[in-house]
Amino acid sequence: MQQINYPNLDETLYTKQLTNGLTVNLLPKKGFHKTYAVITTDFGALDLNFIPVDGDTMQTMPAGIAHFLEHKLFEKADYDAFALFGKYGANANAYTSFTRTSYLFSTTRRLHDNLDVLLDFVQDPYFSAASVAKEQGIIGQEIQMYADEPNWQIYTSLLGAMYPQQALSQDIAGTVPSIGEITAEMLYSNYRTFYQPSNMNLFIVGNFDVAETLAWIEANQARKEFAPSQPIQRGANVIDNDVAPAMVLKLNVQRPKVAIGIRGYDQVPAGVEGLKYSLAISLAFDLLFGDTGKYYQQLYNDGVIDDSFSYDFEAQRGYHFATISSETQQAERFKATMLDILANAMPKLEAVADNYPLIKKEALGSNLGMLNSLEAIANQYDGDLFDGANLLDEVGLLEDLTFTDILNYFKMFIDASQVTTVTVEPKTAVDDAE
């Protein structure tokens, strides 16, 4: 077991790869009541093309299958995992993103029992035709609920505009027809390929004893047989087309909204440097668009943006992009202003070098503040993506980051030809009649 000390943060992380390939990270936190545990597979909604470990030809799966599998894994022939967690008083949940599927619980008592439930239900799949059919109804409802949420629609449309014809343009949950194609056999095929222990990690943070907990995990794994670890052969997700032109959506909203997407077309550096790159791009956006900068107040005073204005940068396996959005009564002016800043981003960034020390202090504080949250620490762990770097490492990376780093990385990222927009306009009676 490897021990990583963070003396400035008063934290110690313990990490070990078990013989079956599962990576385990343990971060004990003094004074907390709760323990939060999350097991994650490096498999999400994007992974629709792959050669199954027990086959030899490339398969294409229906959209939404990773999310569907996540739902189904809780249900067994003779028990329901939710019910078992309930019996031990824990709060359990799961979520699927484009690149990951995670199963988690938090508990203040009976950690050993709950940990066994987590490992056992995730490592013991049971899919049947009847239970697949029932789930199709439940997820159909879920898809419809999202369809009523304007913010979700605009986010999905923006992804579609940045990544036309790519898996990223499809809803994580799929569509009612696509999930209708899912069979129990497909679920098994996905499971055997992507739920190998070597493709998964377990992160536990909170109130527990390291040696005792690791012994529980190892004893649990020793009770099970695992097939030898095999390499995963994914189809390439090649992004080789242009972003779609600006589009307009008519939705049942009161206020217009604009979302701008900036697709990353460069290569994110491998390993920990990728995390450094991500932090640098986020800081560049803080410098250009944040409320300590020169544009924010003017746009706010002029009513071009309001407090719904936000921006975000996201880097995952195989893709990275930034978004900027706001509700606005002046959609055209908002778009023009933002696009102008983006088109001249490098000189504008260089011009605000003086603000960098302030922005860096702010980012450091906000990062330290996130360490209050067990969920944030565990959920932000990206496994192999950044070579195992986690939220605790970000503090040190931030401290070392220079303004020159920001300029260099941002120059790699920013490219005016990778920008597209989605504008939401309120639907009128005329639109409905059409």
Place this chain on the structure above:
Amino acid sequence: MDLELHEGVRLHVLPNQQFKTTQIVVNLTTKHQQATITKRSLLANILELGTEKYPDQTQIAQKLAGMYGATFGTDLQKYGQLHSFRFMMRIINEKFLQSDDNLLADAVAFLAEAIFNPLAKNQQFDGDIFAREKENMQADFEALVDDKQSYANNQLSQLYFQNEMAIPSYGQVGDLAPLDAQNLYQYYQTMLTEDLIDIFVIGDVDEVAVVALFKQLPFKPRPVIDIQLNYQQPLKEVVSEKIEHQPIKQAKLNMAFQIPHQNAPVERYAAIVLNALLGGYPLSKLFVNVREKASLAYYAQSGVSLATQTLTVQTGIQSSDLTRVISLVKAQIEAIQTGDFTDEEITQIIAYLTNSFEASLDSPRSIVERATVQALSNKVTEPAQWIANLEQVTKADVMALAKKIKLQAVFALVEENYAAN
């Protein structure tokens, strides 16, 4: 440690070594009443935007960024018949920084500036800020209908209370028009001199230093307000019902019941368990029987407010299933009344609630919430006592309380071409 700095001005220091931060909350409380809620809501927006020393958002943001990303903001909460307006700050504990700054002293100075020197001239708020924020708030009110779930909750509240108790903590659009930069400023001065003040500090702090710092805030003594947190309204003989049509894909069905618990531990804790059994824990009757077994809903849950004696049910369903879901929800309550649940379920629910309660002690935000309710109700329940009270609840207690539940209001938001059959 609880200390009265002046009459009606109280400081509560909650030492805690779990966090990397120190949380400061200054809470101003008065009666929840129509005449002032919307004023307080607009103030919550305006007071974040400028002070004499930091006259615009950029200068506030720069000041906070320089304090290692301190966060500052206002917030509104409704506690039964009380309304709290709060200023909140979060700073990083200096011991994790390579810096000699005294962030706690800086934070108190910043709060003093924000509370006592808002950007104003001649006894009125800055005209531009006022006009813009009033406009933004008008737009916010108009956009409320976009969030269907909270829209349905508010509509249900109107049907249930039919008085000012139905007004959300952030006010209502009809009370916004009469406000101007002058009468709002005057009201703010009243608030500062008359509201009950509770200051909370949570973190690894030196109590003596904290007391010395907060004594400097120029709050004057004021009589402690004499308003009960708890609210009870007479039972209505006829259930209030309303169906609204909108162009939506997923319908919402919300129901409100009166749960007339005696304000004694046995019924208070029984009400918490009853709510969990009905729709407040992962294996609740609504989840299992409405969502899972009948596949009738994406979500089906319940909530309880002990302060107002209400139990509410929220569901997201298909419009065509409306009448079926209404009877299914009623059937779940009848099942609880007749004891169609096991002692084992009660044990599990108590374990679940204990877990959630202990977990909430890991969140600075929940710690503030709990401390606020204790300060406002003058009733302190230690965590161990809370859990002990919960563990006393029996199946018989839950059945007895369930028999007193009375349906009072039903609100449904359905698709446009829905017709009752």
